[in-house]
Amino acid sequence: MFPLTQSTLSATLKKLYLPVAMGLLSNLENIVMYSNPLLRGSIPESFSKLESLKSIDLMNSGLGGKIPPGLFALPNLRSISFDNNGFTGKIPEFTASPPLKKLHLRNNFFSGSLPPSLMKIQSLSSLNIAGNFLSGSFPAFENSTLSDCVFTQEYGQTNEFCCSMQEIIPPPCILLGCDRSC
Numbered sequence: 162m163f164p165l166t167q168s169t170l171s172a173t174l175k176k177l178y179l180p181v182a183m184g185l186l187s188n189l190e191n192i193v194m195y196s197n198p199l200l201r202g203s204i205p206e207s208f209s210k211l212e213s214l215k216s217i218d219l220m221n222s223g224l225g226g227k228i229p230p231g232l233f234a235l236p237n238l239r240s241i242s243f244d245n246n247g248f249t250g251k252i253p254e255f256t257a258s259p260p261l262k263k264l265h266l267r268n269n270f271f272s273g274s275l276p277p278s279l280m281k282i283q284s285l286s287s288l289n290i291a292g293n294f295l296s297g298s299f300p301a302f303e304n305s306t307l308s309d310c311v312f313t314q315e316y317g318q319t320n321e322f323c324c325s326m327q328e329i330i331p332p333p334c335i336l337l338g339c340d341r342s343c
Contacts, residue, residue: 178202179224183211190215195242197222208232220244220265228253235259244268244289252290254278261285267311268292288312295320 177200183189184207192214194200200222208214209231216239217232225247232238234256240263248269255261255278264279267289274297275290287309313320 179205179208181205181207184208186211188213190237192217192219194218195220195222199223203227204229204232206231209235212236214238216240218242219246222246225249225270230254230256233259239263239284241265252276252279252295255282258282259284263287265289266293271295274298290320293320296322298323 179194179200179202183192184205187210189211190213193216195218197219198221200219201224203224203226204219206229208217209229212235214235215237218240220242221244223246224243227250228243228248230253233241233253236257236259238259238261241261242263242265244265244267246269248266248271250271251273252266252271252275254276259282261282262284264285265287269292271290271293272295275295279285279288283306286306288307289309289311291311291313312322
């Protein structure tokens with residue numbers, strides 16, 4: 162393990178990959194590396210070992226690939242901001258019940274259906290998954306704490322959910338184009 166005197170790592174990287182060794186920083190609480198368009202590669206699987214991690218902000222970077230499933234199982238994670246990247250595959254299941262308040266995955270290339278575990282996170286207050294290629298049945302919405310949520314957008318790539326809006330989408334959520342039944 163590496164001793165870490167600060168619990169936040171903030172950097173502006175150019176033409177670099179996220180180092181696998183970052184997963185050894187056991188006291189790391191925050192990763193703030195947003196707006197790094199020349200950052201390449203994917204999130205290393207070793208990030209799934211950062212049990213002290215509370216916040217990870219990699220939005221507006223050049224990252225892609227699949228998100229390691231273990232990242233969404235970190236016990237202290239409160240904020241994930243991965244907007245405007247090239248992440249692919251399914252959104253991983255939340256196998257633990259993290260104190261997650263913010264999940265922003267807007268404008269990536271996620272596909273498939275939403276994991277049912279996502280809608281069971283009671284602490285979630287901000288959710289933005291617009292601008293992906295998500296589809297299928299919209300899971301039953303069990304969370305009443307959302308104060309900011311966007312599921313679809315009017316332009317560009319958009320999700321195509323089938324659902325009954327009146328039954329599952331609480332205000333102030335935005336879900337456009339959900340007019341077909343499953």
